[in-house]
Amino acid sequence: MRNTPRRKRYLVSRLNLSAIKAEFPILRREIRGKNRLIYLDSGATSQKPNSVMAAERDFYENHNAAVHRGAYQLAEEATELYEGARAKVAGFINADIDEVIFTKSATESINTIAYSLGSAKAGTRFHIRAGDRIVVSEMEHHANLIPWQELASRTGAELVWFKVSEEGRLDTSNIDELINERTKVVALTHQSNVLGTIVPLDQITAKAHSVGALFVLDACQSVPHYKVDAKALMVDFIAFSGHKMLGPTGVGILWGKKDLLDEMPPFLTGGSMIETVTMEGATYLDAPKRFEAGVPNMAQAIGLGAAVEYLNALGLDDIHAHEVELTKRALEGLQSITGLSIIGPKDLEMRGGVVSFAVQGIHPHDLGQALDQYGIAVRTGHHCAWPLMRRFKTIATTRASFYLYNDFDDIEALIDGVERARKYFQSR
Amino acid sequence: MELDSLYQEVIFEHYRRPLNKALKPNPTIQVRHTNTSCGDEITLNLHTDGKKIIEVSWDGIGCSISQAGTSVVSDLVIGRQIDEVLQIIEAFQAMILSKGSDSGDEKLIGDGVAFAGVSKFPARVKCALLGWMATKDAILQARCSDGEGK
Numbered sequence: 001m002r003n004t005p006r007r008k009r010y011l012v013s014r015l016n017l018s019a020i021k022a023e024f025p026i027l028r029r030e031i032r033g034k035n036r037l038i039y040l041d042s043g044a045t046s047q048k049p050n051s052v053m054a055a056e057r058d059f060y061e062n063h064n065a066a067v068h069r070g071a072y073q074l075a076e077e078a079t080e081l082y083e084g085a086r087a088k089v090a091g092f093i094n095a096d097i098d099e100v101i102f103t104k105s106a107t108e109s110i111n112t113i114a115y116s117l118g119s120a121k122a123g124t125r126f127h128i129r130a131g132d133r134i135v136v137s138e139m140e141h142h143a144n145l146i147p148w149q150e151l152a153s154r155t156g157a158e159l160v161w162f163k164v165s166e167e168g169r170l171d172t173s174n175i176d177e178l179i180n181e182r183t184k185v186v187a188l189t190h191q192s193n194v195l196g197t198i199v200p201l202d203q204i205t206a207k208a209h210s211v212g213a214l215f216v217l218d219a220c221q222s223v224p225h226y227k228v229d230a231k232a233l234m235v236d237f238i239a240f241s242g243h244k245m246l247g248p249t250g251v252g253i254l255w256g257k258k259d260l261l262d263e264m265p266p267f268l269t270g271g272s273m274i275e276t277v278t279m280e281g282a283t284y285l286d287a288p289k290r291f292e293a294g295v296p297n298m299a300q301a302i303g304l305g306a307a308v309e310y311l312n313a314l315g316l317d318d319i320h321a322h323e324v325e326l327t328k329r330a331l332e333g334l335q336s337i338t339g340l341s342i343i344g345p346k347d348l349e350m351r352g353g354v355v356s357f358a359v360q361g362i363h364p365h366d367l368g369q370a371l372d373q374y375g376i377a378v379r380t381g382h383h384c385a386w387p388l389m390r391r392f393k394t395i396a397t398t399r400a401s402f403y404l405y406n407d408f409d410d411i412e413a414l415i416d417g418v419e420r421a422r423k424y425f426q427s428r
Numbered sequence: 429m430e431l432d433s434l435y436q437e438v439i440f441e442h443y444r445r446p447l448n449k450a451l452k453p454n455p456t457i458q459v460r461h462t463n464t465s466c467g468d469e470i471t472l473n474l475h476t477d478g479k480k481i482i483e484v485s486w487d488g489i490g491c492s493i494s495q496a497g498t499s500v501v502s503d504l505v506i507g508r509q510i511d512e513v514l515q516i517i518e519a520f521q522a523m524i525l526s527k528g529s530d531s532g533d534e535k536l537i538g539d540g541v542a543f544a545g546v547s548k549f550p551a552r553v554k555c556a557l558l559g560w561m562a563t564k565d566a567i568l569q570a571r572c573s574d575g576e577g578k
Contacts, residue, residue: 032430033430363492365490365491365552366435366491366492369431369551369552373430373431380466381466381467382466382467389467395466395467395469395489395490428435428437
């Protein structure tokens, strides 16, 4: 089956794509026969370079022991590697080391905040009660929506949300209504996993802080792709996942301001997070350990450290510039297809490498099935953003999302593949 | 090509011109089934006298496989005895879950055999079953509420 592009275009990238591709063994796989794998689902999870897999393997082969306990050499090495990974992640987002908490996923990171706030006692600054307000948006991934719905229902707080414009931008026209003196939490995505929209934060963070609300940022789609500076952003918490940024599954990050973290009630409790314990009660350590109960996902955290090193070596600015070029070509090529419409911004202003689209008369699941036959892996469905689908009066979209290992041939293959699929279904 | 083994002509016929796709009023039971992974959903109205399926009508949105599947099952079961219908559904389900080893009995499942190719695509099994499972659910619920009534 043919999947070399018809229109070959040589665009310039600042990345050395052939060297990069060589580091990702999975990209040599053949799919549904002899098709080259064209992986365009990095918004769901990224592929892993050799160095990340090697780091995990090396940990198990040479250093495996439970961290922060044991007086033997292996335990020391494991602790050093694990804490070294924390330092790497902290450097990556310009944070202090003690502000970086390893969780199992971004979903767990967000739940950690939501449950911690929910268990804050009456009279403390974090306490949330009936009449308080939690602000989200219509473009949230379920992971940054359901935990807040649940917190609202447990506490009696009111959940309100920013709407999304027809162009796929956050509508902040009613910000003064939404964020008021009763608002305790504002939880927003940094970049929509469906639309690719990057949310401008300055106005919203300023407003949130002016009323004393906490700001939680879901950075799953931003941290892997461009520079996110925890100190410059003026947010209180940031959640992101390791597996979307070349790291292993099973490790996520929660960043929070130290003074907040140290005061907040813990979420998961047990070993490793305590200061003293009696039969009647316990006191807890400060962050990050306060939020890392149990033996952590050590190999995964260390793998994430290797992923951060890989990203640093390439440079986030070059990665982002490359993805903007890919997105530019994808938007242009896809829109030349009859009956195809883009769901999300059609320009490159404040936009990441995620392109959602619909093809008239073809259900995304059918389109994705045809693309799979050509070796092209895209996501189809509601993308865990069901309310956003309703907003655009659809039940599902097809989504292509790009990363540093995608090249222009991948984009041409996508454009060709969609056109081919369209003709296939039209002829049936 | 492999895609053709999935997308049989019969499937497209049902997809383009679905049968019984308009909800009939006053059903014995109404069920709503969703494919949670893609958001496809159907609402299905069942009219039954407790022994026989009198009407199956439905509405919904979804991919070609789920829509055609619902069209096929609705057409197949109207007018049949409930016990027989449950057997038919079981036979279809067995074929769909067979990973390609069961090509289906046309005498029993009619146009359902066109979905034999779907069983080789695990991600689409739920699509193919959506209407069939809604029908089964409606029958079992009708049976339950019938039993309670007695």
